[in-house]
Amino acid sequence: MFNIHSDSRLHRRLFIRVPIALLAVIAVLISIGCSVQLSPAYDQATFTSISDLNVKTETLLASLSRGGTAGDFPKYKVTYDQLIGGFSAARVATASRDVPAPSQRLLGISHLNGVCGNDPTNCVNPTPHHLEKVITLLTAMRDTHQQGKLAGELVAGFNGQGGFKGQYEIEMSRILVFETALQR
Structure with missing residues (x-):
């Protein structure tokens, strides 16, 4: 019913x-x-180039883990030049990437200055900033080596902490994490 x-x-x-x-x-x-895309698009060629430079830099750091003298500097000069030039080219390439329009609006937010530093684009495209630090670090290491003052502790740090290697790996890990995240 x-x-x-x-x-x-x-x-x-x-x-x-x-x-x-x-x-x-x-x-x-x-x-x-x-x-909504907030960061630049992923570029396989850039990622491959940065990864290759990373392997070469880690190889240089390993070969100089006991230090270097002014006498052996000429043996490493070409490697330093290639690395500094390669990272400089990568910095220029990553700095010239298009930043998506929504990110441009975010860059106008004043309180981001505390997080992003003097350049708010560091928040949406941080790779050029960290590449500049890598270039500065490798240039300082090269100059120290050329002067014959590159002690093993300066390269590897004390007890494996710090040194050129430690600082390099901090910056490079930030670069690789960001560039890998762009792939998603």
């Missing part, structure tokens, strides 16, 4: 549940269809 009261309750429940379900489906579809 047909019960008018149970049919009415069913309609009320459907009237409430169907719109909620539709809103949930619409929200999911919108979130899938819309994505």
Whole structure:
């Protein structure tokens, strides 16, 4: 037999549940269809170049872990020049990447200066900033080596902590983490 009261309750429940379900489906579809890009696009060539430079730099640091003299500097000069030049080229390439429009709006937020430093683009494209630190570090190491003052502790640090190697790895890890994240 047909019960008018149970049919009415069913309609009320459907009237409430169907719109909620539709809103949930619409929200999911919108979130899938819309994505806001805040950082530059991933570039495989840039990532490969930086990774190759990293291997060469780690090799240099390993070969100089006991230090270097002014007498053996000529043996390493070409390597220093290639690394400093390579990282400089990577810095120029990453600094010239397009920053997406939503990021440009974020750059106008004044309180980001405390986080991003003097240049707010460091928040949305930090790689050039960290590459500049790598260049400065390798230049200082080269100059110290050329002067014959590159002690092993300056390269490897004390007890494996700090030194040119430690500082280099801090900056390089920041670069590689960011560049890898762009791939997603």
